Amino acid sequence: MAEKAAPSPLARTVLQQCVGARLQIHRGMVIYVCFFKGATEEILPKMVSALLSLRACESDSGRLVSVLDLPGSILLVPQATLGGKTKGCGMQYHGNIGKEDGLRLYSHLVTLCREGLRDGAAAGSGAGPERDGARVMVQHGTYGNRQVLKLDTNGPHTHLLEF
Amino acid sequence: MAEKAAPSPLARTVLQQCVGARLQIHRGMVIYVCFFKGATEEILPKMVSALLSLRACESDSGRLVSVLDLPGSILLVPQATLGGKTKGCGMQYHGNIGKEDGLRLYSHLVTLCREGLRDGAAAGSGAGPERDGARVMVQHGTYGNRQVLKLDTNGPHTHLLEF
Numbered sequence: 391m392a393e394k395a396a397p398s399p400l401a402r403t404v405l406q407q408c409v410g411a412r413l414q415i416h417r418g419m420v421i422y423v424c425f426f427k428g429a430t431e432e433i434l435p436k437m438v439s440a441l442l443s444l445r446a447c448e449s450d451s452g453r454l455v456s457v458l459d460l461p462g463s464i465l466l467v468p469q470a471t472l473g474g475k476t477k478g479c480g481m482q483y484h485g486n487i488g489k490e491d492g493l494r495l496y497s498h499l500v501t502l503c504r505e506g507l508r509d510g511a512a513a514g515s516g517a518g519p520e521r522d523g524a525r526v527m528v529q530h531g532t533y534g535n536r537q538v539l540k541l542d543t544n545g546p547h548t549h550l551l552e553f
Numbered sequence: 554m555a556e557k558a559a560p561s562p563l564a565r566t567v568l569q570q571c572v573g574a575r576l577q578i579h580r581g582m583v584i585y586v587c588f589f590k591g592a593t594e595e596i597l598p599k600m601v602s603a604l605l606s607l608r609a610c611e612s613d614s615g616r617l618v619s620v621l622d623l624p625g626s627i628l629l630v631p632q633a634t635l636g637g638k639t640k641g642c643g644m645q646y647h648g649n650i651g652k653e654d655g656l657r658l659y660s661h662l663v664t665l666c667r668e669g670l671r672d673g674a675a676a677g678s679g680a681g682p683e684r685d686g687a688r689v690m691v692q693h694g695t696y697g698n699r700q701v702l703k704l705d706t707n708g709p710h711t712h713l714l715e716f
Contacts, residue, residue, distance in 0.1 A: 404567060404711060422711050443642045456642060471710045479606045479619060481712060536708040545699040547634045548567060548585050549644060550713070 399552035400429040401437060402472050418462030418526070419447060420541060424472035425487040425495050434495065437553050438502040442510060446549055458510035464503055466530035467537055468496050493533045504528045562715035563592040564600060565635050581625030581689070582610060583704060587635035588650040588658050597658065600716050601665040605673060609712055621673035627666055629693035630700055631659055656696045667691045 404422040421441060445454040447462055457464060470492070474481035487495070507528055531537040567585040584604060608617040610625055620627060633655070637644035650658070670691055694700040 402713070404713075422709070440639065444639065445643050454643070467709065469709065469711050471712050474712055476603065476607065476714060480608050480617070537706075539704070539706045539709050541702070541704040541706075543700075543702045543704075546585070546630065546632065546702050548632050549634050549637055550565070550567075551639060 401553040422469035468533045564716040583628045585632035631696045
C-alpha cells in the first residue's frame with residue numbers, strides 16, 4: 391500500500407442509500423460514523439448539514455435528492471473500524487478518538503440529526519416529521535456495541551465524506 | 554467540510570465482513586472498489602494481496618483472520634460513488650478513472666482475487682477452493698451497472714483501504 395502523507399480528517403462517514411435497513415428504518419440512508427482524535431462538538435453542525443443536504447438519495451423519479459427532500463430516515467451506525475490503518479495484515483486504530491469522547495460526540499450527532507430531520511421535514515411541507523404519510527426517523531446503533539445489520543439496497547451508492 | 558490538501562490514492566476499497574450477501578456469497582467479505590485516474594495494472598497485485606490477507610474476518614472462535622484463513626468468499630462490488638468529492642450539496646467524480654480503463658482493471662482484479670483465493674485455499678489445506686466443506690468463491694457485480702445488494706452482517710466492521 392502506498393505510504394503517503396496522511397490526511398488528518400476529524401471524522402469519517404460512509405453513506406449508502408438503502409431500500410430498507412432492519413431493525414431500523416425504511417427508506418433513507420445508512421451512515422457509518424467514526425471520529426478521530428481531536429474531533430470536538432464544533433464539527434458536528436457542519437457534519438449534520440452536509441449529511442442531511444447531500445443529494446445522495448434517489449427519488450421515485452430517479453432524481454438525486456437529499457434525505458431531507460426524499461423524505462427519508464437515517465440509520466446511524468458507529469463504526470470505529472473506519473478509522474483503522476493497515477499494519478501488516480492487521481488494522482491499527484491509534485488515530486481514533488477515545489471511547490468517552492466518541493460516545494459524547496456520537497450522542498450529540500444523533501440529537502442534531504434528529505433535530506435537523508424534524509426541522510427540515512417541517513420546513514419542507516409544514517407537516518412535521520410525518521410527510522407524505524411516511525414517518526421519517528433517526529435510528530442509531532449503540533456506541534461501542536456490536537451491531538447486527540441487515541441492509542437492502544437498490545444500488546449501494548457508497549459515499550465517503552471526511553470532516 | 555474542511556478543505557485539505559487532497560491525498561491522491563489510485564484506488565479505494567471499503568470492506569465489510571458479512572454473514573451473507575445475496576445473490577452471491579455466503580460467509581466472507583464484501584469489497585466495494587473504486588479506481589482513480591492514473592491507476593494501472595501495477596497496483597492490482599498489492600491490492601489483492603492486502604485484501605486477501607487482511608485480518609478483517611471473525612472466525613468461529615472470535616479471532617480475527619483473513620478471508621483466506623476463514624476460509625470465506627468474496628463479493629466484489631464496483632462502486633464509482635466512492636471516488637466522489639462533495640461540491641455544494643452534490644457529488645463530483647472528476648478524479649475517477651475512465652469507464653474503459655476502470656472496466657479493464659476491475660475485470661483483472663476479479664481474476665486476481667479468484668486466483669489468490671484458489672491458491673490460498675490450496676496452500677491452506679491442500680483441498681482446493683472447497684475447504685471444510687465450504688465452497689469459497691469470488692462473485693462480483695457488473696461494472697457500470699446498478700447492483701441490487703442485500704447484506705447481512707453480525708457487525709459490519711467497515712474498513713477503508715486506499716492504494
